[in-house]
Amino acid sequence: MERRSFLQGTTTLVLSQLLISCTQSNQQTFEVQLLKDSIPGQVVDQFRRSLEQKPQLKFIPVEQLRNLFQQLQNWQKKTNPTPDSFWRRIIPFIKAEKPNPADLVTLGDYWLSYAIKDKLIQPLSVNQLKNWSNLPKQWQELVTRNDQGFVDAQGKVWAAPYRWGSTVIVYNRHKFEKLGWMPKDWSDLWRSELRGRISLLDQPREVIGIVLKKLGQSYNTVDFKKVPSLEAELRVLNQQVKFYSSNRYLEPLIIGDTWLAVGWSNDILPVLGRYPELVAVIPQSGTALWADLWVSPTGKDRGNFLYQWIDFCLSPHIAKQIYLLTKTNSPISTEINVSDFPEQLRNILISNPEVFAKSEFLLPLPAETTEQYKSLFEKIR
Numbered sequence: 001m002e003r004r005s006f007l008q009g010t011t012t013l014v015l016s017q018l019l020i021s022c023t024q025s026n027q028q029t030f031e032v033q034l035l036k037d038s039i040p041g042q043v044v045d046q047f048r049r050s051l052e053q054k055p056q057l058k059f060i061p062v063e064q065l066r067n068l069f070q071q072l073q074n075w076q077k078k079t080n081p082t083p084d085s086f087w088r089r090i091i092p093f094i095k096a097e098k099p100n101p102a103d104l105v106t107l108g109d110y111w112l113s114y115a116i117k118d119k120l121i122q123p124l125s126v127n128q129l130k131n132w133s134n135l136p137k138q139w140q141e142l143v144t145r146n147d148q149g150f151v152d153a154q155g156k157v158w159a160a161p162y163r164w165g166s167t168v169i170v171y172n173r174h175k176f177e178k179l180g181w182m183p184k185d186w187s188d189l190w191r192s193e194l195r196g197r198i199s200l201l202d203q204p205r206e207v208i209g210i211v212l213k214k215l216g217q218s219y220n221t222v223d224f225k226k227v228p229s230l231e232a233e234l235r236v237l238n239q240q241v242k243f244y245s246s247n248r249y250l251e252p253l254i255i256g257d258t259w260l261a262v263g264w265s266n267d268i269l270p271v272l273g274r275y276p277e278l279v280a281v282i283p284q285s286g287t288a289l290w291a292d293l294w295v296s297p298t299g300k301d302r303g304n305f306l307y308q309w310i311d312f313c314l315s316p317h318i319a320k321q322i323y324l325l326t327k328t329n330s331p332i333s334t335e336i337n338v339s340d341f342p343e344q345l346r347n348i349l350i351s352n353p354e355v356f357a358k359s360e361f362l363l364p365l366p367a368e369t370t371e372q373y374k375s376l377f378e379k380i381r
Contacts, residue, residue: 028055030305031102033068036061038106038163038292040325047312055305058102065108065292072120075101075297101297103306107159109142109291113149113364116158121295123156128307131314135161139331142361143293149364159293162313163328165265166359167206167288168348170250170272170280175259183260185284186214190236197259199243199252204377205362206288207244210262211237213285219360222369224376231376238380253278264290265348269327272344281347286358291331323349 044059062068077099107115115121126132132140143159146152169183176182179193189198189210200207209219211233224230243252250271252258268280294310296302312318319332324340329351341349365373 028053028303028305029058030055030303030309031058031060032104032309033060033062033071033102034104034106035065035068035108035292036063038326038328040321042325043313043318043321046318047309050312051305051308060102062106065106065111068105068107069111069115069120072101072105072107072115072295072297073118075099076118076120076299101300103296103300103303104294104309105297107293107295109159109161109293109361112143112159112293112295113145115295116145116147116149119298121158122298122300122302123158124160124296124310125302125307126157129160129311129314131311132160134314134316134319134332136331136333139291142291151363159295160310160314161291161293161331162310162319163322163326164289164291164331165328166282166290166348167201167209167262168265168268168280168282169260169262170253170268170278171260172253172256172277173279174277182279182281184281186210187285189240189260189262190214190233194240194260196240196242198240199245199249199258199261200241201249201262201264202244202246204373206262207237208234208373208377209288209362213283213287216285219288220363220365222365224372231380234376234380244381266328269345269348273342276344279344279347282352282355282359284355286355286360289359289361291361292328 039059044057048054048057062071105121107121139161140157141151141153143161144151144153144155144157146155169186169188171183173182175197181188183189188194200210205219208230211230212219212221212227215227215229215233217227221227242258243249249261249263250267253261254271254275265280272278272280294313296306313322314332316332316334319330320334320336322328323330323334323336327341327345327349329349336350338346338350
């Protein structure tokens with residue numbers, strides 16, 4: 001799924017910050033390809049200063065998680081024969097250029113199962129991570145999977161989460177003040193006043209998941225036969241929707257074409273400061289969660305710097321900085337005061353334990369179930 005920043009923050013890496021330290025010929029290099037805006041430049045600088053050995057650090061920002069997944073795929077592609085193969089056979093010192101993967105890459109949890117199944121990444125050795133125990137159990141379980149990418153307590157650890165967010169409701173409070181009520185839960189999307197006033201993500205799991213949560217079911221429901229009213233409820237919701245998009249769902253809300261949108265918190269939080277009429281809430285019955293993870297590309301030697309960086313991100317004081325500066329939640333328990341965030345961001349960034357307990361990651365499903373979601377979504381649209 002494509003999570004993108006609608007507006008860019010000011011505390012993140014810029015191109016001039018990517019190459020840090022001297023470039024001596026015998027100097028080791030540590031390269032990280034990461035989602036743009038997901039790590040502050042200050043954090044990278046602190047990491048550099050904390051190292052006894054000083055490698056050449058390359059932190060390369062990439063616009064979308066999809067592009068990072070495609071990069072993992074490209075690194076594992078076999079080099080096809082080219083017309084100059086004949087010359088390589090007779091002139092041995094001419095060598096084909098081999099892909100050189102980064103040491104570490106950001107990957108969204110949605111892509112994790114595909115990366116494991118396609119052998120694009122390799123498992124981590126958590127015994128080299130002294131701060132691994134700082135991660136609560138549910139986060140360790142999220143990245144412990146079998147070789148097919150399914151969550152499995154007996155599986156291997158394939159990734160390390162460093163921030164997370166959720167699917168939220170954002171609305172124009174001026175419109176709802178006139179109605180005399182404010183949205184609080186998924187069921188509010190079915191109210192008659194909102195017919196043709198909603199923009200939703202163009203994602204089957206997210207949209208059908210809204211209906212399932214309204215009906216008291218799981219986002220990861222496998223058998224639709226056990227939810228007989230699902231299709232009827234989905235059809236009613238579709239009548240409420242004016243616009244489906246996974247990257248432009250906020251625009252109709254901002255210009256007034258819709259009154260309410262459902263989207264990802266990392267897209268929505270930067271917008272709230274510029275448009276004070278917008279309010280974001282996490283639905284009381286629970287929502288979908290997402291996480292950004294560190295993964296190690298297959299075939300890359302996992303040196304000490306990889307584990308030092310992951311451990312650095314899992315330390316409470318650094319996790320807190322990532323939390324505050326990128327305005328996304330942290331999987332590490334940190335001491336956060338309500339006053340640390342502007343008032344309009346607190347609904348999203350200060351987690352309610354009861355709502356979090358009702359929320360779920362979109363876990364990989366069997367192929368036939370995934371097809372069920374796609375076909376039902378296409379059928380009602």
